Amino acid sequence: xxxxxxxxxxxxxxxxxxxxxxxxxxxxxxxxxxxxxxxxxxxxxxxxxxxxxxxxxxxxxxxxxxxxxxxxxxxxxxxxxxxxxxxxxxxxxxxxxxxxxxxxxxxxxxxxxxxxxxxxxxxxxxxxxxxxxxxxxxxxxxxxxxxxxxxxxxxxxxxxxxxxxxxxxxxxxxxxxxxxxxxxxxxxxxxxxxxxxxxxxxxxxxxxxxxxxxxxxxxxxxxx
Amino acid sequence: xxxxxxxxxxxxxxxxxxxxxxxxxxxxxxxxxxxxxxxxxxxxxxxxxxxxxxxxxxxxxxxxxxxxxxxxxxxxxxxxxxxxxxxxxxxxxxxxxxxxxxxxxxxxxxxxxxxxxxxxxxxxxxxxxxxxxxxxxxxxxxxxxxxxxxxxxxxxxxxxxxxxxxxxxxxxxxxxxxxxxxxxxxxxxxxxxxxxxxxxxxxxxxxxxxxxxxxxxxxxxxxxxxxxxxx
Numbered sequence: 001x002x003x004x005x006x007x008x009x010x011x012x013x014x015x016x017x018x019x020x021x022x023x024x025x026x027x028x029x030x031x032x033x034x035x036x037x038x039x040x041x042x043x044x045x046x047x048x049x050x051x052x053x054x055x056x057x058x059x060x061x062x063x064x065x066x067x068x069x070x071x072x073x074x075x076x077x078x079x080x081x082x083x084x085x086x087x088x089x090x091x092x093x094x095x096x097x098x099x100x101x102x103x104x105x106x107x108x109x110x111x112x113x114x115x116x117x118x119x120x121x122x123x124x125x126x127x128x129x130x131x132x133x134x135x136x137x138x139x140x141x142x143x144x145x146x147x148x149x150x151x152x153x154x155x156x157x158x159x160x161x162x163x164x165x166x167x168x169x170x171x172x173x174x175x176x177x178x179x180x181x182x183x184x185x186x187x188x189x190x191x192x193x194x195x196x197x198x199x200x201x202x203x204x205x206x207x208x209x210x211x212x213x214x215x216x217x218x219x220x221x222x223x224x
Numbered sequence: 225x226x227x228x229x230x231x232x233x234x235x236x237x238x239x240x241x242x243x244x245x246x247x248x249x250x251x252x253x254x255x256x257x258x259x260x261x262x263x264x265x266x267x268x269x270x271x272x273x274x275x276x277x278x279x280x281x282x283x284x285x286x287x288x289x290x291x292x293x294x295x296x297x298x299x300x301x302x303x304x305x306x307x308x309x310x311x312x313x314x315x316x317x318x319x320x321x322x323x324x325x326x327x328x329x330x331x332x333x334x335x336x337x338x339x340x341x342x343x344x345x346x347x348x349x350x351x352x353x354x355x356x357x358x359x360x361x362x363x364x365x366x367x368x369x370x371x372x373x374x375x376x377x378x379x380x381x382x383x384x385x386x387x388x389x390x391x392x393x394x395x396x397x398x399x400x401x402x403x404x405x406x407x408x409x410x411x412x413x414x415x416x417x418x419x420x421x422x423x424x425x426x427x428x429x430x431x432x433x434x435x436x437x438x439x440x441x442x443x444x445x446x447x448x449x450x451x452x453x454x455x
Contacts, residue, residue: 099354
């Protein structure tokens with residue numbers, strides 16, 4: 001269970017959000033500039049709230065009143081960025097292995113094989129990120145985040161940088177990820193169709209405030 | 225003409241030793257300082273920045289004299305080091321290395337700082353979310369991506385250290401076999417009758433070393449760009 005109740009001032013922009021989510025995939029929906037990325041950066045620990053609380057499965061990650069701030073590297077929260085952010089000096093295999101090494105987890109070839117098969121990236125292992133297509137890069141980024149064994153997976157418009165054809169290519173992997181990986185996710189998007197397919201719960205952000213909360217039927221354009 | 229005499233060899237070898245030690249000792253410090261300047265904001269940052277560049281703009285003789293006042297046998301730091309650790313800089317080759325290290329430090333730090341600044345901070349954030357503590361982020365992401373810049377800085381610093389003259393001769397004098405580097409040997413030779421051809425040989429040697437260093441540095445810089453673009 002994820003509990004977020006935060007206030008953050010970023011220049012002229014003020015973000016104020018409070019919600020509790022138990023869904024398998026929480027869809028964070030809103031136009032660009034609504035504060036979606038700032039919000040998940042706070043959940044990831046990359047950005048500190050001015051005031052408020054963030055808790056995951058009962059563990060406090062941020063509590064400004066108690067001066068608690070668990071740094072990003074100790075949160076065990078995976079993050080798939082819109083721009084993949086693979087390490088350019090490492091090949092795919094080393095990118096995938098990075099989280100395991102940093103968390104000093106034991107090697108788990110069975111798990112690695114599952115993830116590699118799920119994402120269909122077995123043929124890319126020896127390539128550098130510079131030699132991957134946009135869609136391949138994004139699939140490796142999913143794998144890299146998954147293999148760090150996170151308790152929660154944040155996905156920030158993971159299809160945002162891809163054209164329509166690539167999106168259609170990736171979406172099935174995401175649905176399999178949701179159904180097989182058993183890791184709760186927060187999925188950020190401004191694409192209604194994407195969220196309708198993936199999300200089990202929706203948090204709608206508008207101008208830094210929560211405008212609606214509930215099932216996928218709160219998404220705009222849903223027949224009543 | 226190209227018969228290099230034992231005295232000249234001694235000067236060349238001493239120069240290489242002094243410059244190598246100066247570069248190897250200065251590099252870790254240079255990386256730390258470059259990282260601070262590139263990635264942190266702190267009180268007194270502008271002062272630290274200016275202080276590092278000072279040897280580049282001060283007359284070398286001033287830097288040498290300041291080193292003598294500080295690290296000389298009666299200097300504040302020099303006396304303490306000699307009494308407690310037995311480390312003596314004055315009129316020793318180690319002093320030449322110190323002078324060269326200080327004089328080449330700005331040239332060493334600059335490319336390292338630029339290459340650290342060029343490392344995408346978003347990659348460092350990605351590493352954090354994968355469980356890497358700050359120092360491991362530095363070791364596994366920042367430093368490898370900045371490595372060509374580090375090597376370029378080392379090469380430039382080394383070239384500067386090889387050619388350093390003013391601060392070295394002021395601080396540790398010009399003692400053959402102990403502190404007489406290529407530069408001070410050339411200086412002595414051109415003041416000696418019949419020293420011209422020997423001086424010319426050493427001049428050619430220093431031109432070759434400097435050119436090789438510049439070419440190497442350029443090569444590392446090109447590699448840096450390629451590496452950052454991920455091939």
